[in-house]
Amino acid sequence: MLELSVNLGERSYPIYIAQNNLTDSPNLSNILAGRKVVIVSNETIAPIYLDKFTSQLPNNDFLSCIIPDGEQFKSLEYFEFINRFLLEHNCGRDTCLIALGGGVIGDLTGFVAACYQRGIDFIQVPTTLLSQVDSSVGGKTAVNHPLGKNMIGAFYQPKAVYIDNNTLNTLPSREFAAGIAEVIKYGLIYDVDFFKYIEDNVAEIKAHNSEQLSQIIYRCCEIKAEIVAQDEKEAGLRALLNLGHTFGHAIEAEMGYGNWLHGEAVATGMVLASQLAYQRGKLSEAELKRIVNLIAEFELPVSAPASMSCDDFVKHMVKDKKNKQGVIRFIIPSKFGGCELVDDVTQQELEELFKLHAN
Known part of the structure; x- marks a missing residue:
């Protein structure tokens, strides 16, 4: 126990x-x-x-x-x-x-x-x-x-x-992978050693090793408990737990709830947020590849729906709960194993992001 x-x-x-x-x-x-x-x-x-x-x-x-x-x-x-x-x-x-x-x-x-x-x-x-x-x-x-x-x-x-x-x-493999997206998120926002642990143990995690899963669940809950204890109602620090969610919620809303699982949308959202961080010089190309590769290892999507344009994302992201005074606020990696909230992302940056992402 x-x-x-x-x-x-x-x-x-x-x-x-x-x-x-x-x-x-x-x-x-x-x-x-x-x-x-x-x-x-x-x-x-x-x-x-x-x-x-x-x-x-x-x-x-x-x-x-x-x-x-x-x-x-x-x-x-x-x-x-x-x-x-x-x-x-x-x-x-x-x-x-x-x-x-x-x-x-x-x-x-x-x-x-x-x-x-x-x-x-x-x-x-x-x-x-x-x-x-x-x-x-x-x-x-x-x-x-x-x-x-x-x-x-x-x-x-x-x-x-x-x-x-x-x-x-008894969890379908697709649902299990969707949960792993949130596990990876904790490594990216808070604990780079935890991220590396997931990288090093992909096969064992996929095999549902019970002892390992207990430790992974414990560490995720521990991180979330620490953050929630400091910021219960998401006034600041807790917003970092939304890495990938700004883009991800847009995918879920546009594609219809349930067509993309929440974790699948968050996985793609983390890729987009990391690519945005790379564009801004916050992540190296090697770090970006590590993130994308680990997400892909669990058969999670790393590309946004082909049918969604930049405008499709924006029309949903303008309603995001983190926004203030109509400005879209994004959680992006500020370094490998740490994140920040930014509110100065331009339309041009977003258009460039989706253009590069599509390629």
Whole structure:
């Protein structure tokens, strides 16, 4: 069992990482004592893991709210669907929601928890690599809108995060690779030694070595916890966690949510951000190649959709949450293993970037 904490004063919470957390979740009975329990999951995850997880609940007493599987269902429609479920079952403020699934389930359930009766408790039980290393930690909750990804949401922290990396054994290879994109991100923004570790262990990571994956998940959560503890609501430092996301969210919105997985879009976004850094003299050609090559090693896309022009990107990026006074702000590598937020990227630079990227 590996354990760490997100230190936020009264809102602090533990993250547990083990290979049996679905059936033996530390302190879960204490958190749920005397509460109504509602588990939110999807049609893919619930048949595999719902019974396993609920076998440990007191008197096996719970309600389950199951929604379809897919990014397109992280929407206001299904936000309303879950709230209606809670109202129909007379759920009060003593209810605790449990998000059993990937990033869509975690983000959606967290946003419902933030809003239902002005806030109820929730627990994250992430079952995908991407949600285990990133979205389940830090309290970002949201739904997508056709005009922008994660534009409607709240900062709302869970009571605990239970990570069982055995769930990765049933994860499709494409979803696993999408999670690796966020793992690579942590090396680029914060820890060059971690980046090199991923480079040196590609084969073992692809083979799902459990001990290795536990350590990788721990390090990603540790980095995110350190950053969130310093900047919970993304006033500055936490924005660096969005490396690749400005470009990536534009791809997801333009191509239709779910057609490109979030991690796939972020992977291409990191390539674009790194190429922009290279244009600005922040990265050497050799460093840029290392980034692109590592992303490609995991069969992740390194090229933007051929159908997307510079203008297609810009029309979405002008709605990015990091922007101020209408100016697009980008996260780019300031060096190998470090990033910065810049707000002086010109239209000419972007056009040059996409021209070079297409070649």
